[in-house]
Amino acid sequence: MSEAILIFNAGSSSIKFALYSPDDCDLLAKGAIESIVSGHPVFTLGGDTENWFSGIGEIPQTGSHYDLSVWLMNYIHGQSDIQLLAAGHRVVHGGRRFSQPTLVTDEVVKQLTAYTPLAPNHQPHSLAAIEAIHECWPDLQQVVCFDTAFHSGQPMVAHQFAIPRALTDEGVVRYGFHGLSYQYIANVLPTVAGARANGKVIVAHLGNGASLCAMKERKSIASTMGFSALDGLMMGRRCGSIDAGVVFYLLREHKISLDEVEDVLYRQSGLLGVSGISSDVRELQESKAVEARQALDLFAYRAACEIGSMSSALSGLDVLVFTAGIGEHSALIRRKITERCDWLGVDIDMSANDDNRLKISSARSSVDVYVIPTNEEIEIAESTRDALPNLA
Numbered sequence: 001m002s003e004a005i006l007i008f009n010a011g012s013s014s015i016k017f018a019l020y021s022p023d024d025c026d027l028l029a030k031g032a033i034e035s036i037v038s039g040h041p042v043f044t045l046g047g048d049t050e051n052w053f054s055g056i057g058e059i060p061q062t063g064s065h066y067d068l069s070v071w072l073m074n075y076i077h078g079q080s081d082i083q084l085l086a087a088g089h090r091v092v093h094g095g096r097r098f099s100q101p102t103l104v105t106d107e108v109v110k111q112l113t114a115y116t117p118l119a120p121n122h123q124p125h126s127l128a129a130i131e132a133i134h135e136c137w138p139d140l141q142q143v144v145c146f147d148t149a150f151h152s153g154q155p156m157v158a159h160q161f162a163i164p165r166a167l168t169d170e171g172v173v174r175y176g177f178h179g180l181s182y183q184y185i186a187n188v189l190p191t192v193a194g195a196r197a198n199g200k201v202i203v204a205h206l207g208n209g210a211s212l213c214a215m216k217e218r219k220s221i222a223s224t225m226g227f228s229a230l231d232g233l234m235m236g237r238r239c240g241s242i243d244a245g246v247v248f249y250l251l252r253e254h255k256i257s258l259d260e261v262e263d264v265l266y267r268q269s270g271l272l273g274v275s276g277i278s279s280d281v282r283e284l285q286e287s288k289a290v291e292a293r294q295a296l297d298l299f300a301y302r303a304a305c306e307i308g309s310m311s312s313a314l315s316g317l318d319v320l321v322f323t324a325g326i327g328e329h330s331a332l333i334r335r336k337i338t339e340r341c342d343w344l345g346v347d348i349d350m351s352a353n354d355d356n357r358l359k360i361s362s363a364r365s366s367v368d369v370y371v372i373p374t375n376e377e378i379e380i381a382e383s384t385r386d387a388l389p390n391l392a
Contacts, residue, residue, distance in 0.1 A: 004028055005384055006076070006087040006133070007377045010065055010125035012237075013037045013208055017072065019052070020381040022085050028052070030377065033059065033068050041068060052082075066128035070135070077136040087133050087142045088384030090180055090376055092122035092229060094146030096171050101383040104130060104142040112144070118228050119177075121209075121238075121266055143384040150179030150186075151213075151220045158222045158313070174231075176213070176223030178205040178324075180376040185321055186218040187379075192358065192370055199318035202310045204303065205374065206333065207324035208236035208279065212303070214310040222313040224306050230265060234302045236279035239269035241302075271295045281326050281333060300336030307341055317344050317367050323374040331356065338369065 005025075009016040018030035029052040031045040043059040045052075056075045060067055076082060088101075093115040102108055109130065116123040130142055159173045182203055189197035201215040210233040214222040224232030224241075234240040242265065250261050272279035275295035277287055284292040311317045320341070322334055331354045338348045345366030352360040361369035 002028060002081060003083050003085050005381055006084050007089075007380045007384070008069075008087065008126075008129040008133070009090040009376055009380065010069075010122065010129050011208065012121035012125070015065060015068060015072070015125070015129070016377060018377040018381070019082070020378070022385060025378060025381045025385060027378075033072070036065060036068065052079075064128075065125040066132060069129045069132035073132045073136045084137060084140055086384055086388055087137075087140055088380040089126050089129060089142065089144050090147065090380055091126045091144045092119040092147045092177055093175065094144075094148045095175070096173075098144070098146050099149045099152040101143050101145045101387040103387065104144055108144065118175075120262065122229065141388055143387045145180060145380045145383045147177045147179040148175045150183045151176030151223050154220055154222065161227070172227060174223070174226040176211075176220060177225045177229050178209070178211050178213070178223075179220075180379045181205050181323060181374040182213045182215070182220065184375050184379045185323055185372055186215060188372065189218060189319070189321070192372060193319050193368055196318045196368055200311075200314040200316045201319040201321065202307055202314070202317060203321045203323060204307070204327050204337070205324045206233075206303065206322065206327035206330075209238070210235045210240075210303070210324070210326070212306050212310050214313045216314065222310055224310070233306055234274075234299050235270045237267050237270045237272050239265045239273070271299060274298055281330050285330070285332055296333065297336065300333055301340065303333075303337045304340035307337070307344070311344055317346075320346060320361075320367055320369045322369075322371045328371055328373050329356065334360065334371070341367075 003022055004019040005022050007018040007020060013036050015033040019028040020026065021028060031043065031053065034042050034044065040061055041059055060071050062068065091112060095115050097111060109127065112123065113127060133140060133142060160168060161172060163172060185203050198217050203213045203215065205211050209229060211223060211225040212233065213220050230238050232240050247261055250256055250264065270279060271281065271284060275284055275291045277289060277292055278284055284296055322328065326333055334353055338346050346369060347362045347365040348360045348369055349362040356371055359370055361367060
């Protein structure tokens, strides 16, 4: 029988999961349920772990993260050769209260539920996974790890909005997200970039959700995402930064409700909204439609503009890292972004970029540019193990 820590990473349109050994956090099995919002989810497995899930059967054709979590949990629960010792979760929003991995209790769940309006595309899915696991294993210890935690040490000037101080004191501040991804990159960067890893670094986490993080000494000093995961870069379905006056306009002139405005900005905008075709960069790159090209151009333009902003926060730039689905796999997007950053000393080797090599900057570039696959799951596994003394 294999002892394992179960890792759950519930995104806005996917569920990534993995099983790790409790002693050294070696990967035992991993997979994903993708395209959930389409109503036709797809189950995939990674690496050489197919035998762990060979009898799982047909995936339910449902758009519910909860139902899919229950389906997966029921399968694992029925496997006599797997003994779960704990479960770890990525949770997008920890607010001001949570800055460390935390053991799940009823009170913790209550507080995380209260943060749902700040991350409506993510928080409910993490809570659904926690509930699904609790139904199968009521006594199993669960640990939550927060995307906001990596940014909690930013200087106050990077956290504040120019709003009445009472609102700031209430917690209306910039939090930043994708922290587990950034923590992983920060951990591995010295082995890739050497001494420059501790210099002025921008990490571009580009996926269905997208953001940038500026780091010094491998610590977050600024991020493009703010109070919610809606801010900053243009994303798959989210608009990113937008004039608040647009919200007033939609409310007054279109006479739509707050819920409808939220749906427009979170789910109908971004690459999907601009192209009218898809939120998937792969599909847009294959399309010959003018609208597809315009969506990709806008995505790259916004990212390049924000790299300029992050470089200002750093007072320069030594290293630029691309990570996450788009950042790791789209040579076109990386080229479009870096072409707009030549003024920073960024110059890429086109062949290296096209081949998705680890280092894609040219010999002429004063900025080292890397493509580093992220691994949020191993960060969650190690944090879960460390948070539970009986597993360490």
